[in-house]
Amino acid sequence: MISSAPSAPLSQPRPPEVVELAQALIRTRQTILPKRLAEPGPDAAQTQLILSAAADAPDHHELLPWRFVQVTASARARLGQAFAAALLERDAQALPEQIEQAREKAFRAPLLWLAVVRLRDDDADIEPHERIVSAGCAIQNMLLMAHALGFGAALTSGKALASRSLRALFDLAPDEQALCFINVGTVIKAKPPRARPAVARYLSVL
Numbered sequence: 001m002i003s004s005a006p007s008a009p010l011s012q013p014r015p016p017e018v019v020e021l022a023q024a025l026i027r028t029r030q031t032i033l034p035k036r037l038a039e040p041g042p043d044a045a046q047t048q049l050i051l052s053a054a055a056d057a058p059d060h061h062e063l064l065p066w067r068f069v070q071v072t073a074s075a076r077a078r079l080g081q082a083f084a085a086a087l088l089e090r091d092a093q094a095l096p097e098q099i100e101q102a103r104e105k106a107f108r109a110p111l112l113w114l115a116v117v118r119l120r121d122d123d124a125d126i127e128p129h130e131r132i133v134s135a136g137c138a139i140q141n142m143l144l145m146a147h148a149l150g151f152g153a154a155l156t157s158g159k160a161l162a163s164r165s166l167r168a169l170f171d172l173a174p175d176e177q178a179l180c181f182i183n184v185g186t187v188i189k190a191k192p193p194r195a196r197p198a199v200a201r202y203l204s205v206l
């Protein structure tokens with residue numbers, strides 16, 4: 001057990017099984033695209049666990065610069081409408097089948113959140129990139145918790161995120177930006193895991 005009691009020593013050796021568990025969890029997570037995510041999604045308690053994991057993300061000045069909007073089943077049609085409208089904003093000549101394809105994307109994963117970051121506010125010390133890093137940490141915590149619970153998950157983005165129609169649907173403030181959707185559900189088919197980059201590709205030494 002890793003103690004979270006305030007009196008716990010700041011630094012202590014972890015039992016090897018804790019390290020192995022962390023490594024196994026991190027290493028075996030992979031993107032499972034929404035078309036491969038089916039019912040059942042997480043139940044209420046599992047959903048709460050995934051959401052709570054976000055709160056453990058580092059957050060400079062504790063601004064809580066990110067939030068998540070859960071897209072319920074009853075709101076999927078409105079999201080589909082926003083995706084269709086977003087496509088038409090970009091391409092007024094879009095074909096009916098393209099519009100239908102855009103609309104259909106709203107109905108895929110059983111559990112769907114939009115991740116939103118607040119890029120600016122009264123605290124000018126914390127720049128947009130720090131806020132986005134914090135949001136990324138929160139999102140990764142959520143992905144790992146979903147994975148620990150046995151669900152598949154994926155982040156999805158796309159041009160619709162910046163569209164007027166999506167911003168209006170989610171009531172985004174001028175300083176807010178939609179980062180990505182978080183899709184969670186039961187895995188119906190996983191791809192083979194991708195090869196991970198070797199540390200040498202992303203580490204240099206000063």
Ligand SMILES: Cc1cc2nc3c(=O)[nH]c(=O)nc-3n(C[C@H](O)[C@H](O)[C@H](O)COP(=O)(O)O)c2cc1C
Pocket residue numbers: 029030031032033155156157158179180194
């Ligand atoms: C912010 C963000 C947005 C993403 N949006 C999409 C997307 O729209 N479609 C998609 O197929 N994958 C999307 N991905 C997932 C990446 O493609 C995926 O993480 C990558 O293929 C590596 O796979 P892995 O998660 O299994 O390591 C997104 C990832 C991030 C970080």
